[in-house]
Amino acid sequence: xxxxxxxxxxxxxxxxxxxxxxxxxxxxxxxxxxxxxxxxxxxxxxxxxxxxxxxxxxxxxxxxxxxxxxxxxxxxxxxxxxxxxxxxxxxxxxxxxxxxxxxxxxxxxxxxxxxxxxxxxxxxxxxxxxxxxxxxxxxxxxxxxxxxxxxxxxxxxxxxxxxxxxxxxxxxxxxxxxxxxxxxxxxxxxxxxxxxxxxxxxxxxxxxxxxxxxxxxxxxxxxxxxxxxxxxxxxxxxxxxxxxxxxxxxxxxxxxxxxxxxxxxxxxxxxxxxxxxxxxxxxxx
Numbered sequence: 001x002x003x004x005x006x007x008x009x010x011x012x013x014x015x016x017x018x019x020x021x022x023x024x025x026x027x028x029x030x031x032x033x034x035x036x037x038x039x040x041x042x043x044x045x046x047x048x049x050x051x052x053x054x055x056x057x058x059x060x061x062x063x064x065x066x067x068x069x070x071x072x073x074x075x076x077x078x079x080x081x082x083x084x085x086x087x088x089x090x091x092x093x094x095x096x097x098x099x100x101x102x103x104x105x106x107x108x109x110x111x112x113x114x115x116x117x118x119x120x121x122x123x124x125x126x127x128x129x130x131x132x133x134x135x136x137x138x139x140x141x142x143x144x145x146x147x148x149x150x151x152x153x154x155x156x157x158x159x160x161x162x163x164x165x166x167x168x169x170x171x172x173x174x175x176x177x178x179x180x181x182x183x184x185x186x187x188x189x190x191x192x193x194x195x196x197x198x199x200x201x202x203x204x205x206x207x208x209x210x211x212x213x214x215x216x217x218x219x220x221x222x223x224x225x226x227x228x229x230x231x232x233x234x235x236x237x238x239x240x241x242x243x244x245x246x247x248x249x250x251x252x253x254x255x256x257x258x259x260x261x262x263x264x265x266x267x268x269x270x271x272x273x274x275x276x277x278x279x280x281x282x283x284x285x
Contacts (some may be wrong), residue, residue: 032162115141116148205284216277
């Protein structure tokens with residue numbers, strides 16, 4: 001749920017100044033480990049433009065309510081809805097909207113949440129949107145890791161970093177670098193049990209132990225959440241990358257990473273976790 005009281009303080013001050021000076025950019029990249037806060041800030045900006053109250057944006061006027069409820073014709077949100085990627089089919093409607101003039105506002109707002117999930121074709125499809133638009137549009141991409149955004153996109157946006165100097169632990173940092181959102185990390189909770197079970201599965205595969213198939217079934221049955229399923233595959237990759245530094249395990253680790261690339265392709269083709277892990281275990285039988 002959008003909450004424009006939970007926003008980046010420094011960032012809203014910067015945007016408000018740009019708004020008053022009529023110097024808003026036509027495209028921004030919001031980088032924040034807390035993507036919900038960044039999205040709130042994007043909606044705060046849309047409300048600032050449209051608010052009819054005295055203390056803009058107050059979040060209570062009719063225009064603000066319409067925006068925050070997701071029913072304003074000039075404010076569009078694209079998000080993954082739990083999927084692993086944002087594809088060209090989700091971006092194409094924005095390109096169609098690009099040539100349209102605002103309906104009720106002086107400017108349109110396009111928000112793309114979890115922009116790190118954009119496929120290559122979707123990212124390339126955005127480039128025209130991020131150039132000087134025909135109609136008055138502000139496009140805001142939101143990500144937790146700017147390194148996962150194509151350089152061609154980064155160069156076409158004004159980057160606003162929400163990093164407030166808080167030190168994150170190593171595991172959180174690694175997960176963010178691998179495309180997890182802060183809310184997904186919070187959802188995972190204590191990872192010790194997962195880490196142990198995934199390590200057992202990994203070792204059983206390297207040892208060509210038939211128990212690997214049983215472990216694969218156990219992991220897939222326990223992983224109910226999308227974030228848990230993603231974590232299993234990320235952890236396997238990290239274990240293999242770690243073993244690349246061991247001369248005795250180098251070849252095995254390289255083969256494991258090759259197999260995990262195939263698993264990633266399977267997942268993108270909507271193959272479920274159980275079949276994906278079965279494939280992996282059988283490759284090492």
